[in-house]
Amino acid sequence: MTATRVFQLGLMSALLAGVYDGPTPLREVLRHGDLGLGTFNGLDGEMILIDGVCFRMRSDGSIDRPGLDERTPFAIVTRFAASASASIDRPMDRAEVISLVQTMVPSENYLYAVRVDGSFESVTTRTVQRQTPPYRPMREAVGDQSVLEFRSVAGTIAGFRTPLYERSTGGHVHFIDDERSRGGHVLDFRILSGTVEVCVATELDLRLPLDDGFRDADLEPQDLGEQLTATEGPTS
Numbered sequence: 362m363t364a365t366r367v368f369q370l371g372l373m374s375a376l377l378a379g380v381y382d383g384p385t386p387l388r389e390v391l392r393h394g395d396l397g398l399g400t401f402n403g404l405d406g407e408m409i410l411i412d413g414v415c416f417r418m419r420s421d422g423s424i425d426r427p428g429l430d431e432r433t434p435f436a437i438v439t440r441f442a443a444s445a446s447a448s449i450d451r452p453m454d455r456a457e458v459i460s461l462v463q464t465m466v467p468s469e470n471y472l473y474a475v476r477v478d479g480s481f482e483s484v485t486t487r488t489v490q491r492q493t494p495p496y497r498p499m500r501e502a503v504g505d506q507s508v509l510e511f512r513s514v515a516g517t518i519a520g521f522r523t524p525l526y527e528r529s530t531g532g533h534v535h536f537i538d539d540e541r542s543r544g545g546h547v548l549d550f551r552i553l554s555g556t557v558e559v560c561v562a563t564e565l566d567l568r569l570p571l572d573d574g575f576r577d578a579d580l581e582p583q584d585l586g587e588q589l590t591a592t593e594g595p596t597s
């Protein structure tokens with residue numbers, strides 16, 4: 362197994378605490394990978410990085426390609442090289458795909474990136490809405506999110522699954538359609554056919570933002586697990 366590295370900027374747990382601005386420009390994030398996800402300063406949309414191209418998916422349904430000077434408080438990216446792949450030739454719901462992925466990785470104890478390309482019967486996504494200071498914790502901010510269901514759509518799901526000991530990373534997946542016109546943070550899906558690729562990572566390059574917001578955040582609330590489920594949806 363080759364030593365694939367994942368670059369992570371910031372912590373999911375800092376987002377939960379309402380640290381929605383960070384000092385790092387997108388250009389820095391793109392130096393470290395070609396597949397990934399995250400968000401933008403002010404929680405202004407869901408980020409997906411696919412084949413080296415970054416898209417911003419906003420709560421009004423619009424998608425654009427953000428400039429390299431746009432800043433982000435949280436992103437996680439890797440140079441995706443599939444260590445295993447499988448084809449999906451019958452309809453599968455989200456839980457079945459997760460089970461399939463679990464058969465493709467050597468252990469639950471590693472971090473891995475996953476990419477699913479295919480035809481989906483449905484994909485349900487949420488997209489965070491841009492926040493203005495003073496920021497509320499994410500559990501409250503996601504009350505503004507829009508939830509959309511796309512039906513009969515071809516596209517790509519990409520993201521990360523993190524081991525239990527790395528919950529502050531907050532593994533999850535984002536979706537974008539083939540036309541790059543619809544997408545968001547995935548809550549649920551049902552795929553008709555496609556391919557699944559996983560990339561097992563054994564190196565994590567964690568960059569913590571050097572700014573006051575991150576420095577002063579409470580990153581160890583008693584109910585971290587509950588907050589993750591409430592804001593990101595089920596993680597398994």
Ligand SMILES: [Zn+2]
Pocket residue numbers: 398399407533534535546547
């Ligand atoms: Zn997300």
